[in-house]
Amino acid sequence: MSEKFEMTNKVYREMFINHLTFQWGWNYERQQADGCLFTLTPVLKRLYKDAPLEERERAIKRHLEFFNTHATLAPLLFGLIAALEVNTPEAEKDSITSIKTGLMGPIAGLGDGLFWFTLWPICASIGATMAVTGNIFGAIFTFVVFNVINQGVKWFGFRIGYTKGMDIINSGSGDEVIKRISGAATVLGLCVAGCLVSTTVKLSVPLEFASGDGKIVVQELIDKIMPCFLPVLVTLFCYWRLKKTNGKEAVRLIFGIMIAAIALTYFGILG
Incomplete structure (x- = not known):
């Protein structure tokens, strides 16, 4: 069965298109399970094309188990799952569920750190700075740049996950790679947060005190x-x-901050 399967650009493209609806079937029972199965359908329908009905049913049920991870980095995991589906004997494919369950948490944490706590604040701060100076393209810049990177990561994620995922798992360095990327993303996020505070949060004290012929500001x-x-x-x-x-x-x-700012500004304590 797996010998007949070939991972082509068409399969990658179908997985990417299917993944665009990844969150549409989200539910409180199994969360992203429907999206997981639909994303993997281009692989499964070719892999199990001539397989007995029982094997096809097991494959569908295998990917309808509870699943929840970061949507942007999910293609990395789906690429790895596709590689496992192709290269794992049918009798051992229950292990795929264990690997998927074990990796979806770290990938979710890494995705949140990279995209929601790093990339989005960077794009938003640049766009906000442009908007403050009167540039009407500030908001456009934020959404265009973020989504170009977001969709680009998804597009290449399937390929990287399929070709490199098995190498990382077999080398035993998967956790170490995730920790390093997560640590770098945290540092970058802190730097961006610091820049954002210094450039967008405006607060000053207009108080002045006379000192002889001069004054203290x-x-x-x-x-x-x-x-x-x-x-x-x-x-x-x-x-x-x-x-x-x-x-x-x-x-x-x-x-509370709005009320305090208005009151302190009214009394001349803040500028």
């Missing part, structure tokens, strides 16, 4: 000690409150 003193100190302080306070309340007071925190 409070904001200038703060900037000499640590530039952007007040924006960082407010950001750390928001992070502390969100972490302490597990995000449950996000709306209250937003309105």
